[in-house]
Amino acid sequence: MKVTVKKVHGSGNDFYIIDEMLLSEALPEEKRRQLALTLCDRQQSLGGADGVLYVSPSKTALARMRVINSDGSEASMCGNGLRTVARYLAEKHQLTDFTVETMKAILKVSEDEPLAEGIPTYRVEISPVTFAKETLPLVIDGEQLYDERVPAFSEQLHYSAVAVPNPHLISFVEGADFADQEKLARWLNSDNPYFTDGVNVSYVRRFSEDAIFVKTYERGVGFTNACGTAMSASSLMARLIHGGDFERKIDVYNPGGRVQCQVYREADTYRIDLIGNATFVFEAELVISADAKAVTVMSQTTTAEQIAYERMAQQAAQFVEAQSSI
Numbered sequence: 001m002k003v004t005v006k007k008v009h010g011s012g013n014d015f016y017i018i019d020e021m022l023l024s025e026a027l028p029e030e031k032r033r034q035l036a037l038t039l040c041d042r043q044q045s046l047g048g049a050d051g052v053l054y055v056s057p058s059k060t061a062l063a064r065m066r067v068i069n070s071d072g073s074e075a076s077m078c079g080n081g082l083r084t085v086a087r088y089l090a091e092k093h094q095l096t097d098f099t100v101e102t103m104k105a106i107l108k109v110s111e112d113e114p115l116a117e118g119i120p121t122y123r124v125e126i127s128p129v130t131f132a133k134e135t136l137p138l139v140i141d142g143e144q145l146y147d148e149r150v151p152a153f154s155e156q157l158h159y160s161a162v163a164v165p166n167p168h169l170i171s172f173v174e175g176a177d178f179a180d181q182e183k184l185a186r187w188l189n190s191d192n193p194y195f196t197d198g199v200n201v202s203y204v205r206r207f208s209e210d211a212i213f214v215k216t217y218e219r220g221v222g223f224t225n226a227c228g229t230a231m232s233a234s235s236l237m238a239r240l241i242h243g244g245d246f247e248r249k250i251d252v253y254n255p256g257g258r259v260q261c262q263v264y265r266e267a268d269t270y271r272i273d274l275i276g277n278a279t280f281v282f283e284a285e286l287v288i289s290a291d292a293k294a295v296t297v298m299s300q301t302t303t304a305e306q307i308a309y310e311r312m313a314q315q316a317a318q319f320v321e322a323q324s325s326i
């Protein structure tokens with residue numbers, strides 16, 4: 001079977017986009033999962049990825065996006081991925097504002113002002129937001145986990161759990177206190193009594209009211225350069241716990257660069273806009289074996305977009321470095 005893939009990234013969180021509407025035959029569900037496992041393998045000749053974004057027809061929006069993590073599990077949402085799918089669909093249909101169907105919500109997306117020179121930038125809606133423990137799911141005594149100490153997680157840190165709608169556990173840390181993050185995240189993404197479906201675990205440093213740094217261990221992947229829904233959830237928690245005007249942009253630094261988030265409060269509901277790069281790295285024509293375990297690259301065309309992106313990412317890294325020495 002022939003498949004065209006687009007290698008893309010949002011803040012270095014990288015994916016292959018596969019437009020199922022361009023395939024000559026339908027992809028059975030098991031093949032979709034196996035193809036994601038094969039393509040995401042970092043030893044694979046195209047370099048692997050954090051996930052695959054399948055684009056398919058929708059009755060309620062311009063198109064539908066499904067997110068398969070590198071371990072083959074499906075996620076309800078992907079913020080960085082949605083920006084790249086938004087750009088893909090915008091260019092395909094010559095549109096700037098439209099909606100995309102995701103597993104649990106139909107979300108607004110639009111083209112935005114470039115984050116820096118030469119960087120195609122998209123704004124995507126992150127919602128619905130809920131703290132209800134059943135939605136995560138999270139097993140605890142109270143109704144929600146909001147800025148609380150959980151001795152089983154850490155003796156010192158406070159944690160909040162929020163679904164946007166994929167599940168996130170967030171803790172604000174001092175300095176470079178990231179030491180136990182991996183151990184905790186690995187535990188909460190294996191057999192554990194708290195997060196029965198696993199959780200994305202983010203440790204957040206606060207530089208100022210409007211600037212934070214977020215490092216995320218993603219469910220189904222491991223540490224990534226950035227996680228869009230995690231940066232959105234962290235921005236929400238920054239406003240709720242540490243204050244600052246809702247709707248004012250927050251610069252969110254991450255190991256892969258920088259994005260911006262705007263948190264909106266309407267009565268007692270919240271939504272977040274995530275704004276950042278939607279970078280196309282290359283397009284490749286592939287032949288996939290019948291069991292989807294082998295891929296042959298027929299052709300590959302690389303763009304020059306990564307150069308502008310790396311310039312911005314380097315500036316972001318210098319800013320983070322400077323904050324660390326304060």
Ligand SMILES: N[C@@H](CCC[C@H](N)C(=O)O)C(=O)O
Pocket residue numbers: 013067069074075076077078079080081166167200218219220221224226227228229230
């Ligand atoms: N990288 C994504 C989130 C992808 C899904 C996540 N690993 C999960 O399983 O919930 C993002 O940018 O939001």
